[in-house]
Amino acid sequence: MKLRIxxxxxxxxAVALTLSACGGGGGSGPSQPAGNSKSFEFWSFTGIxxxxxVEDYQKKNPGxxxxxxxxxxxxxxxxxxxxxxxxxxxxxxxxxxGDDLPKFVxxxxxxxxxxxxxxxxxxxxxxxxxxxxxxAKGGEIIGIPTDVGGxxxxxxxxxxxxxxxxxxxxxxxxxxxxxxxxxxxxxxxxAATGKAFVDNAATSVFYQAVNQGPQKYYDPSGNVVYxxxxxxxxxxxxxxxxxxxxxxxxxxxFSEGWSAGMAKGQFAVIAAPSWMLxxxxxxxxxxxxxxxxxxxxxxxxxxxxxxLAIPKGAANPKAAWDYITKTQSPQAQLEHFAKSGxxxxxPSVYKDxxxxxxxxxxFSDAPTGTIYTNSLLGLKPFFIGPDSSTIGQExxxxxxxxxxxxxxxxxxxxxxVANIKTAIGK
Amino acid sequence: MTVTLxxxxxxxxxxxxxxxxxxxxxxxxAYIAPFFLLFAVFGLVPLxxxxxxxxxxxxxxxxxxxxxxxxxxxxxxxxxxWNAAWNTISIWLLSTVPQLLLAxxxxxxxxxxxxxxxxxxxxxxxxxxxxSVAATAIVFAQMFDRDYGLLNWLLGLFGVEPINFLQSVxxxxxxxxxxxxxxxxxxxxxxxxxxxxAIPRSLYEAAAVDGAGSWKQFRHIALPSLRPVIVFTxxxxxxxxxxxxTEPLLVSRAAPLTCGPVRQCQTLTLFLYEQxxxxxxxxxxxxxxxxxxxxxxxxxxxxxxxxxxxRKERG
Numbered sequence: 001m002k003l004r005i006x007x008x009x010x011x012x013x014a015v016a017l018t019l020s021a022c023g024g025g026g027g028s029g030p031s032q033p034a035g036n037s038k039s040f041e042f043w044s045f046t047g048i049x050x051x052x053x054v055e056d057y058q059k060k061n062p063g064x065x066x067x068x069x070x071x072x073x074x075x076x077x078x079x080x081x082x083x084x085x086x087x088x089x090x091x092x093x094x095x096x097x098g099d100d101l102p103k104f105v106x107x108x109x110x111x112x113x114x115x116x117x118x119x120x121x122x123x124x125x126x127x128x129x130x131x132x133x134x135x136a137k138g139g140e141i142i143g144i145p146t147d148v149g150g151x152x153x154x155x156x157x158x159x160x161x162x163x164x165x166x167x168x169x170x171x172x173x174x175x176x177x178x179x180x181x182x183x184x185x186x187x188x189x190x191a192a193t194g195k196a197f198v199d200n201a202a203t204s205v206f207y208q209a210v211n212q213g214p215q216k217y218y219d220p221s222g223n224v225v226y227x228x229x230x231x232x233x234x235x236x237x238x239x240x241x242x243x244x245x246x247x248x249x250x251x252x253x254f255s256e257g258w259s260a261g262m263a264k265g266q267f268a269v270i271a272a273p274s275w276m277l278x279x280x281x282x283x284x285x286x287x288x289x290x291x292x293x294x295x296x297x298x299x300x301x302x303x304x305x306x307x308l309a310i311p312k313g314a315a316n317p318k319a320a321w322d323y324i325t326k327t328q329s330p331q332a333q334l335e336h337f338a339k340s341g342x343x344x345x346x347p348s349v350y351k352d353x354x355x356x357x358x359x360x361x362x363f364s365d366a367p368t369g370t371i372y373t374n375s376l377l378g379l380k381p382f383f384i385g386p387d388s389s390t391i392g393q394e395x396x397x398x399x400x401x402x403x404x405x406x407x408x409x410x411x412x413x414x415x416x417v418a419n420i421k422t423a424i425g426k
Numbered sequence: 427m428t429v430t431l432x433x434x435x436x437x438x439x440x441x442x443x444x445x446x447x448x449x450x451x452x453x454x455x456a457y458i459a460p461f462f463l464l465f466a467v468f469g470l471v472p473l474x475x476x477x478x479x480x481x482x483x484x485x486x487x488x489x490x491x492x493x494x495x496x497x498x499x500x501x502x503x504x505x506x507x508w509n510a511a512w513n514t515i516s517i518w519l520l521s522t523v524p525q526l527l528l529a530x531x532x533x534x535x536x537x538x539x540x541x542x543x544x545x546x547x548x549x550x551x552x553x554x555x556x557x558s559v560a561a562t563a564i565v566f567a568q569m570f571d572r573d574y575g576l577l578n579w580l581l582g583l584f585g586v587e588p589i590n591f592l593q594s595v596x597x598x599x600x601x602x603x604x605x606x607x608x609x610x611x612x613x614x615x616x617x618x619x620x621x622x623x624a625i626p627r628s629l630y631e632a633a634a635v636d637g638a639g640s641w642k643q644f645r646h647i648a649l650p651s652l653r654p655v656i657v658f659t660x661x662x663x664x665x666x667x668x669x670x671x672t673e674p675l676l677v678s679r680a681a682p683l684t685c686g687p688v689r690q691c692q693t694l695t696l697f698l699y700e701q702x703x704x705x706x707x708x709x710x711x712x713x714x715x716x717x718x719x720x721x722x723x724x725x726x727x728x729x730x731x732x733x734x735x736x737r738k739e740r741g
Binding site for chain 2: 079082083086103104106107250252253255256258260264266390393396422423
């Protein structure tokens with residue numbers, strides 16, 4: 001009878017499905033690449049072009065198999081890594097974006113301490129404050145920096161000319177040695193043209209100014225001090241001042257209106273790390289040659305940058321470490337800069353003609369290599385904690401709220417501090 | 427009718443049924459087993475696990491500390507939770523009520539006997555439904571933009587000052603509700619249309635002979651026969667509406683996880699996502715999930731009570 005056969009078959013299928021589902025989620029140990037000690041798995045994110053480095057390395061090291069996966073955006077890659085770490089099936093090498101790094105540094109037991117592999121010997125090659133961000137409380141180094149963003153101001157020379165402001169990058173830099181002078185320049189620009197000066201206050205003023213000092217949201221021993229740190233309050237007040245001066249276009253960074261405003265000259269100035277230049281080029285292709293790059297008020301700054309890390313469960317940490325040392329040496333980073341424009345994290349090459357000689361025609365032939373690496377030298381290491389990004393986001397939200405005309409400027413600081421207390425519980 | 431069917435089946439087959447083997451009696455369970463097994467693995471276990479995680483301070487790559495009901499007490503005192511709950515209900519009402527009314531009207535129009543291009547018009551209702559949500563969200567965000575949006579340009583022609591939709595509470599809710607309505611009303615329309623077409627034409631013709639106009643025909647013939655499908659769409663759009671996630675995530679590119687600087691359009695699911703996957707607080711995120719579960723069960727129960735009452739009225 002047909003039915004008698006069908007019943008066990010259906011049951012067996014169902015059981016098999018259940019079992020395979022359990023096997024997938026249960027997470028057994030890391031997969032061993034079959035007998036080849038030279039192959040490893042590498043997770044990167046899109047838009048940073050690790051393929052070039054991988055192919056280069058494979059050419060120089062025949063026999064090494066690298067399985068490169070571009071998981072998604074930097075945030076998606078960090079989320080996938082989190083899931084992988086929780087499940088136990090991890091890649092041998094992973095690229096982590098600087099903003100996502102603190103969460104992983106805080107749980108450093110999930111990663112190989114790179115010191116025994118040789119990180120102790122090469123850590124002096126890199127900027128000290130960049131290294132400090134991938135160093136855990138106990139001194140474990142879990143990441144080697146691949147690039148940084150640096151910081152400068154991109155401005156429209158044609159719009160500056162209309163407003164009667166100087167257009168030469170040296171003179172423009174001298175207009176704003178401090179953030180107060182920056183706001184004053186903005187007032188002059190807006191008075192002369194009736195247009196907004198800078199895109200927004202939260203990102204272009206607060207986010208930059210708050211990074212220019214030795215202590216941000218945490219003290220060096222890791223206690224939260226955001227509500228008493230003078231550097232934070234000063235940066236916050238500056239941003240509120242800029243918002244109230246009416247010199248901002250009220251366009252939050254990366255919003256649709258912001259991209260459109262950039263192309264239409266709605267604002268003349270953007271705080272721009274090195275990787276932002278590509279974004280300006282894409283958003284406003286018709287403005288070629290109308291931009292230039294000047295130093296940031298306060299002189300120093302950084303936004304962005306990534307790290308290579310090796311998860312604890314990696315099948316082949318030695319091969320991954322060899323890749324790190326070969327592709328992230330000062331000379332290799334310099335070569336990568338010449339190809340892709342991402343800034344080296346190794347100060348020894350900052351005076352190299354390959355770096356200083358690079359000029360960008362879209363930005364009126366500005367020597368971007370020199371301008372951006374100079375902004376990196378003035379920065380001091382500060383403690384970044386697990387809640388740093390939450391704290392920063394709440395402060396920026398409060399500033400945006402005032403800028404949009406919804407929030408009361410006098411109460412903004414207290415509101416931000418209260419929101420942070422709710423969010424992080426301290 | 428049901429009575430006759432029952433008797434016809436039971437009387438002659440009593441003896442054979444008893445004789446049939448146990449395996450045959452189990453067969454129906456085997457047939458439905460795949461669904462229930464898959465449901466258990468991918469539905470029930472994760473659900474129960476969520477309840478379990480909600481009792482912990484749970485870092486996915488760190489420690490799991492048992493804290494009892496602390497996550498829930500924290501949740502009840504968290505202004506962000508109540509804000510998200512209010513936003514969810516507001517967006518749900520703004521999107522569901524107009525959507526169902528609009529779908530009802532459009533279905534009635536599409537059901538017209540002498541409609542030209544009927545198939546084309548009916549099929550085109552599904553276009554918004556098959557468009558990717560991400561694309562929808564990006565296009566609508568541009569339309570509602572403060573400085574360069576189509577909508578504000580149109581309003582500007584009549585001398586209206588640009589409205590900052592995204593940054594205001596009601597504006598952002600309206601914007602998301604429009605997106606949800608646009609996406610789902612075609613689907614709902616087709617459901618209504620299918621029910622309308624099941625009504626015999628002769629009923630309308632008889633009503634017309636008796637002198638009933640278009641509105642009276644709709645009110646007294648179409649609407650009563652649509653009741654079951656209306657109940658169905660209310661239930662499904664309630665469940666869907668309370669879980670709105672993609673639209674609020676994508677409209678505010680500057681602060682996606684909070685849907686703007688003051689969480690003006692952050693829904694419960696987005697709040698859950700922010701806490702769980704933005705902050706790595708899986709325990710707290712799970713507690714939000716449990717709260718959402720309770721809310722949906724409560725509203726679904728209310729729906730059930732109302733719909734059985736409607737059914738009784740009919741019966």
